[in-house]
Amino acid sequence: MSSSAPNFFQSVQSYFDKATKFTDIDAGILQQIKVCNAVYRLNFPVKIGNEVKVIEAYRVQHSHHRLPTKGGIRYSMHVNQDEVMALATLMTYKCAIVDVPFGGAKGGVKINPWDYTEEELERITRRYTSELVKRNFIGPAIDVPAPDYGTGPREMAWIYDTYRTFKDNEIDAAGCVTGKPVSQNGIVGRTEATGRGVYFGIREACSVAEDMQKLGLKPGIGGKTMAVQGLGNVGSYTAMISQDEGDVKIVGIGEVEGAIYKESGIDIHDLIRFRKETGSILNYPGAISFGKEEREKVLEFECDILVPAALENAIHADNAPRVKAKIIAEAANGPLTAEAEKILLEKGKLILPDLFLNAGGVTVSYFEWLKNLSHTRFGRLEKRFNQRTYDNLISYIEKTTQKKVDDFERTLIARGADEIDLVRSGLEETMINAYHSVRDIKLSKGINDYRTASFVCAIEKIADDYSALGIFP
Numbered sequence: 001m002s003s004s005a006p007n008f009f010q011s012v013q014s015y016f017d018k019a020t021k022f023t024d025i026d027a028g029i030l031q032q033i034k035v036c037n038a039v040y041r042l043n044f045p046v047k048i049g050n051e052v053k054v055i056e057a058y059r060v061q062h063s064h065h066r067l068p069t070k071g072g073i074r075y076s077m078h079v080n081q082d083e084v085m086a087l088a089t090l091m092t093y094k095c096a097i098v099d100v101p102f103g104g105a106k107g108g109v110k111i112n113p114w115d116y117t118e119e120e121l122e123r124i125t126r127r128y129t130s131e132l133v134k135r136n137f138i139g140p141a142i143d144v145p146a147p148d149y150g151t152g153p154r155e156m157a158w159i160y161d162t163y164r165t166f167k168d169n170e171i172d173a174a175g176c177v178t179g180k181p182v183s184q185n186g187i188v189g190r191t192e193a194t195g196r197g198v199y200f201g202i203r204e205a206c207s208v209a210e211d212m213q214k215l216g217l218k219p220g221i222g223g224k225t226m227a228v229q230g231l232g233n234v235g236s237y238t239a240m241i242s243q244d245e246g247d248v249k250i251v252g253i254g255e256v257e258g259a260i261y262k263e264s265g266i267d268i269h270d271l272i273r274f275r276k277e278t279g280s281i282l283n284y285p286g287a288i289s290f291g292k293e294e295r296e297k298v299l300e301f302e303c304d305i306l307v308p309a310a311l312e313n314a315i316h317a318d319n320a321p322r323v324k325a326k327i328i329a330e331a332a333n334g335p336l337t338a339e340a341e342k343i344l345l346e347k348g349k350l351i352l353p354d355l356f357l358n359a360g361g362v363t364v365s366y367f368e369w370l371k372n373l374s375h376t377r378f379g380r381l382e383k384r385f386n387q388r389t390y391d392n393l394i395s396y397i398e399k400t401t402q403k404k405v406d407d408f409e410r411t412l413i414a415r416g417a418d419e420i421d422l423v424r425s426g427l428e429e430t431m432i433n434a435y436h437s438v439r440d441i442k443l444s445k446g447i448n449d450y451r452t453a454s455f456v457c458a459i460e461k462i463a464d465d466y467s468a469l470g471i472f473p
């Protein structure tokens with residue numbers, strides 16, 4: 001990436017400015033929507049071995065127009081104030097697009113999590129959480145963290161446990177963090193949620209015949225080829241669900257150790273097993289391997305859909321001209337720089353922006369928070385009732401038609417929804433609605449790209465909130 005290129009935060013702000021031209025919102029309100037409301041930068045000591053290590057960390061709450069604020073915590077050496085501010089900003093708009101009633105936030109701890117033992121990570125996580133509690137920067141009604149790059153259910157369980165030790169008698173304490181293990185007040189389907197949401201978003205985009213025609217592609221996700229950069233949580237679930245449920249052919253995968261390409265298709269489950277066994281995706285049978293130095297080649301593979309699912313700024317001005325995919329599906333946050341986006345749009349590519357495409361994670365986090373506040377799992381009350389109603393209906397049809405429904409079909413039809421069914425159904429509904437509300441704005445306002453339309457969608461909803469709150473005239 002050239003050094004004169006805008007950084008991630010500047011890119012996000014430039015997208016915002018571009019979008020405001022398509023709204024007629026008061027300049028003051030726009031300014032309030034744009035700025036980060038609160039930035040907490042902290043340093044805290046943690047004993048690592050015989051040494052005391054001072055750790056740099058952040059929590060940024062971008063917007064308080066709805067509470068609590070919401071967003072993941074990332075553990076990475078790339079963490080810096082601008083990055084956390086950019087990510088918190090994206091969370092606000094992301095939540096607005098998918099109608100998740102939260103403001104945006106993000107946290108970051110500047111460590112390489114793979115350099116520490118589990119015990120050390122626990123110490124770091126608990127100390128970071130204690131600092132947030134002390135400053136009132138966490139709580140089910142205040143600010144609710146979740147996993148992000150370098151963190152997962154394990155860290156969320158530590159956060160929840162630490163919070164509980166401070167807030168012993170807070171009845172809704174479990175809602176202080178989402179992405180917890182299911183056994184620790186988590187929700188089933190949260191781990192796969194971002195990848196599943198990415199899949200639903202791509203599937204919906206591919207179902208619009210008119211848009212596919214413009215790209216020279218057939219409508220429908222089935223049979224399309226896909227390359228995925230990053231086999232972390234989001235990348236691996238996107239690939240698995242696209243292959244299993246969408247009949248997509250995975251032709252390329254990129255990871256830290258390199259990239260592989262196989263025109264006839266890679267079975268993603270088999271590749272994940274292979275990587276577990278050998279420690280690498282390289283030399284996967286039948287695939288062409290590119291070593292560490294050439295790992296970015298995955299972004300240039302011949303395919304219909306490219307899914308950057310790693311970190312920000314993966315596609316920049318230098319490599320954008322070599323991207324061959326017609327659809328770029330942003331599973332990561334900010335994988336395209338503003339310059340790259342311009343180049344790709346000029347070439348007529350369809351870019352599905354992070355802002356709505358990877359909102360599946362926060363959507364299911366919202367379901368988890370609702371579950372925590374209601375103190376019961378979804379489906380508990382109505383599952384058996386629905387099952388019995390369908391069963392009665394089948395019996396009635398059998399009686400009136402004198403035809404027997406076989407046992408297999410009966411169990412298929414006469415069932416009530418489990419938590420996982422409801423979570424997936426709620427996520428599917430959310431992603432389909434989000435896609436079409438953004439597409440409608442794009443068409444009605446004559447906007448050229450989905451990112452700008454997504455920003456307009458978010459900005460208009462947040463501005464509405466401010467006027468409803470009576471904060472602005």
Ligand code: GLU
Pocket residue numbers: 070071072073144145146147148149178179333358359361362363365
């Ligand atoms: N870290 C995820 C994101 O960037 C999830 C946030 C959440 O669940 O609150 O969207």
